[in-house]
Structures are given as structure tokens and as C-alpha cells.
Amino acid sequence: MIDLHMHSTASDGTDTPKEIITKCRKLGLRLSAVTDHDTMDSQTEAIATAKELKLKYLTGVEFSVRHTGELHILGYGMDTADRELAGMMDDLRGSRVERVREIIRVVQEHGMKIDFADVERFAKGNTLGRPHVALALIEKGYASDLQDAFTRYLNEEGSCYVQRRKLSPQQAIEMILKTGGIPVLAHPKFVRTDDIEALVAELRKMGLGGIEAYYPAHSDADVERYLKIAKRHGLIVTQGSDYHGAMRPYAAIACEKRTGPYLNESIKILTEKYAI
Incomplete structure (x- = not known):
């Protein structure tokens, strides 16, 4: 195997x-x-x-x-x-962080109260990404699980999707x-x-x-x-x-x-x- x-x-x-x-x-x-x-x-x-x-x-x-x-x-x-x-990896890491900040801004515009610290905590020092935003949304009660968070907010068809470099x-x-x-x-x-x-x-x-x-x-x-x-x-x-x-x-x-x-x-x- x-x-x-x-x-x-x-x-x-x-x-x-x-x-x-x-x-x-x-x-x-x-x-x-x-x-x-x-x-x-x-x-x-x-x-x-x-x-x-x-x-x-x-x-x-x-x-x-x-x-x-x-x-x-x-x-x-x-x-x-x-x-x-x-x-190259440093540049990509930076673009991921900026994307997360933009997603959080859009999420806030939709009336959901999460901030960067809420998301960063789930990353535990690793590269930030949409799953960490999803976990913050779940913790705050805005999504029931990861699939729900991605389907409603974070996938391409989601209301808070942000494209990244x-x-x-x-x-x-x-x-x-x-x-x-x-x-x-x-x-x-x-x-x-x-x-x-x-x-x-x-x-x-x-x-x-x-x-x-x-x-x-x-x-x-x-x-x-x-x-x-x-x-x-x-x-x-x-x-x-x-x-x-x-x-x-x-x-x-x-x-x-x-x-x-x-x-x-x-x-x-x-x-x-x-x-x-």
C-alpha cells in the first residue's frame, strides 16, 4: 500500500x-x-x-x-x-492570510460576528485557510458543520467566497x-x-x-x-x-x-x- x-x-x-x-x-x-x-x-x-x-x-x-x-x-x-x-511559498502563505482577512470582512458584512483572532486560533500557528474560517463560523453558531459552512459561505457558490491569487x-x-x-x-x-x-x-x-x-x-x-x-x-x-x-x-x-x-x-x- x-x-x-x-x-x-x-x-x-x-x-x-x-x-x-x-x-x-x-x-x-x-x-x-x-x-x-x-x-x-x-x-x-x-x-x-x-x-x-x-x-x-x-x-x-x-x-x-x-x-x-x-x-x-x-x-x-x-x-x-x-x-x-x-x-514562492512565503508569497503564497501571505496571499492566503490576505484572503482570510478579506473573507472575514465579507462575513462581517453579512452580519456575522467573527474576527481574525477567532479564525487564527484554529490554525494553531499553521497556514491560515478557509477551514479555519469554517471552524470559527461553527463555533459562533453560524454553521452546523464544515459542509454547511462551505456550502453556504465558503465554496465558490457561497455568499462569502473570495478568490485568491x-x-x-x-x-x-x-x-x-x-x-x-x-x-x-x-x-x-x-x-x-x-x-x-x-x-x-x-x-x-x-x-x-x-x-x-x-x-x-x-x-x-x-x-x-x-x-x-x-x-x-x-x-x-x-x-x-x-x-x-x-x-x-x-x-x-x-x-x-x-x-x-x-x-x-x-x-x-x-x-x-x-x-x-
């Missing part, structure tokens, strides 16, 4: 990087990666824990990039000490490549496009290296479709749960268990070329 798509307290998960890697070890995973949103703050702790527990590990990140709707690029095997990467797909892919990593298209089923293969071909020209074919929301037919696309374009495939801890209790670590020869070949490439 492997899991190459997990989120920690460094972005919008509820488990620390150490807790995640410890769970991976107990489950007997042969390869894992923590892939927080637009930050690599989790990597030092995750790497140290993986080394301590003798678990093969890939440094990871999940970039949200500009596109009509949702488009995420996973990066694996990147050099976390790269200065240019660190500068994102990298272009090319910027994300180039940074991943420049720092020694491999870029992978995350959960393609969620990408809004009339022709996913044409989009993959376009991203391939930019340097895309893989597709997350094995994902809980993908049907067996979806998996086969993405496998065929990957093979036609010379891409590896990956597998991930999109674990967020208590934020998404239905997505447990390594809950995606489907496999196949092409995935095994891809895991071998990732392990030999990119894993620590």
Missing part, C-alpha cells in the same frame, strides 16, 4: 505531519507523501519521522493553479531547501521541475474541462510527469480512462486518499486500495528516483 496525497495541520488537515507518518508506518505503507496546499511547512517533521521509522517518503505539495474551476498540481521529490521555492499551471510545473521534483495532475475527475486528454497534453508540454489515476472519487471506469491517457502521453500514475483527518473522516489513510501493473511500475520509478 501507498498513499501519496495527505494533508496535515500545516494546511487544512487535523493531524500533525508526525502523526500522519506514524499512522502510515503502522499501516505498513511502503511509500507515503504529505502534500499540503501551497506550503511545504510540514516537510521537515515528515521527513524526520519517516527516517526515524524507516519509511520511504516523498517530499510533497499540492499547488492550486489558475483554471476555470479546480485544477491542482501535486509536486513530489522537490528540494525543500531551495531558496527560490522558499520565496494562484500560480499559473506553468509556474507550478516549472518550480516543481526546477527543484528536482515531478509534477502530477491531482484528481482529474474534479477538473472542469470538456476534454481532459487535451488538457493533459497541454500540461505535458509544460512538463507534467504524471496523473493521479487512483483516487477514491474515481470509478473503475475513471481509473481505466486515466490509465490509458497516462500511457498514451508517457506519464506515470499515482495513488492517494486526499486524507485530511477529522476534516474528511470518510477519507482514511490508504483507503484507495486499487492497484495494477502500471501503478507498480510508477511506484518503482518514484521510489528509486525521488524518495528519501
